[in-house]
Amino acid sequence: MNKMPPFKVFIIIWGVLLGYLTLNFISRANINFIQFNYDWEHIVLLNNFKGIKIDSVSNDYLSIQNDFQVPTTLNTNNTFLLKNKKDIYFRTSEILKDSNHIVFSGVKWINSIPNKKDKIGELKIINLPLIQPEGKLTMTIGDSQIIWRRGRDLRKNLAQKGSFYFVGNKLDVYGYPYVGGTFDKTTDLITKIKKARPAEYYILFFGAQDKNLDITKIKNDTCEILRLLQNKTETKMIYLITLPPSTNKNFISYNKEFNKNLIDCSKLYNKTKIIDFFDFLNDKSDYLAEDEVHLNEKGYLFLNKLLLKEIN
Numbered sequence: 001m002n003k004m005p006p007f008k009v010f011i012i013i014w015g016v017l018l019g020y021l022t023l024n025f026i027s028r029a030n031i032n033f034i035q036f037n038y039d040w041e042h043i044v045l046l047n048n049f050k051g052i053k054i055d056s057v058s059n060d061y062l063s064i065q066n067d068f069q070v071p072t073t074l075n076t077n078n079t080f081l082l083k084n085k086k087d088i089y090f091r092t093s094e095i096l097k098d099s100n101h102i103v104f105s106g107v108k109w110i111n112s113i114p115n116k117k118d119k120i121g122e123l124k125i126i127n128l129p130l131i132q133p134e135g136k137l138t139m140t141i142g143d144s145q146i147i148w149r150r151g152r153d154l155r156k157n158l159a160q161k162g163s164f165y166f167v168g169n170k171l172d173v174y175g176y177p178y179v180g181g182t183f184d185k186t187t188d189l190i191t192k193i194k195k196a197r198p199a200e201y202y203i204l205f206f207g208a209q210d211k212n213l214d215i216t217k218i219k220n221d222t223c224e225i226l227r228l229l230q231n232k233t234e235t236k237m238i239y240l241i242t243l244p245p246s247t248n249k250n251f252i253s254y255n256k257e258f259n260k261n262l263i264d265c266s267k268l269y270n271k272t273k274i275i276d277f278f279d280f281l282n283d284k285s286d287y288l289a290e291d292e293v294h295l296n297e298k299g300y301l302f303l304n305k306l307l308l309k310e311i312n
Helices: 007-027 149-161 186-195 215-230 249-266 277-281 297-311
Strands: 044-058 061-065 079-083 087-091 094-097 101-105 120-127 136-142 164-166 177-180 201-205 237-241 272-275
Touching: 136 186, 149 164, 149 297, 177 186, 186 215, 201 297, 215 237, 215 249, 237 297, 249 272, 249 277, 272 297, 277 297
Parallel strands: 136 164, 136 177, 136 201, 201 237, 237 272
Antiparallel strands: 044 061, 044 120, 061 101, 079 087, 079 120, 094 101
16 A cells, blocks of 8 residues: 655645745736836826816726816826725826816726725826836837727737837836827828837837828838838837738728838838738638727737747
């Protein structure tokens, strides 16, 4: 009859397992828990409003009554602190203001969700710095493809799996910097690129907002964007993402033409690399949102996988 292993063996095995789980938890804490991504020791207060009346709260939405003078500092680059019996920090994708309400939509609650029953609170506008580990000095540039809906998660997901340090003049809902805007066309991107600080690596995903423009102008603007980035002395590589296939016949015709021009422009500059997302998705399905233009969660998972493979 076999003897049971000594009790000491079980203790050793348990100790090793506990140590591994602890180290794994610590190493992945900033991935699994959003609040670990911020530098809580260096919060800067920008503005403070007491007696805020809360209309509505949900998992990604906050509406408050607009009975105070709305400051110019109120924008999506800010982080917000709602004192609602406890301190609740959040960031937002969009802020809508009128004479009666201020609505925060696309909200990411950093540490907790407010109690819906608490209707009076205090709102503080703050700067809460994001902690980024050392990595490739990278700038994402684009339109709604990089910052709207599931595109908001692009930088966060890349940072989880790769070595990136993101730079730019605007902040996404998690606090990662980027350059661009939801409705930006190629001409808008040219203006913003001229003002942007340099990076070593650029990831460009744009073209969704240019459908009504002359295709020759789009091509000229695209080539100008690449020229501006190539001529920055710090530039090491410019990654260009082609627009995805669409189930809409009009959209897919435009996407093909845009992609052709993007590829043609890239051939003029030796520090460019095409990320052929269109070709990658050709044998796949169910990767588009209902608008047949933007990616859904599955689509961005595909893109994230492809970018990490090409860049790292």
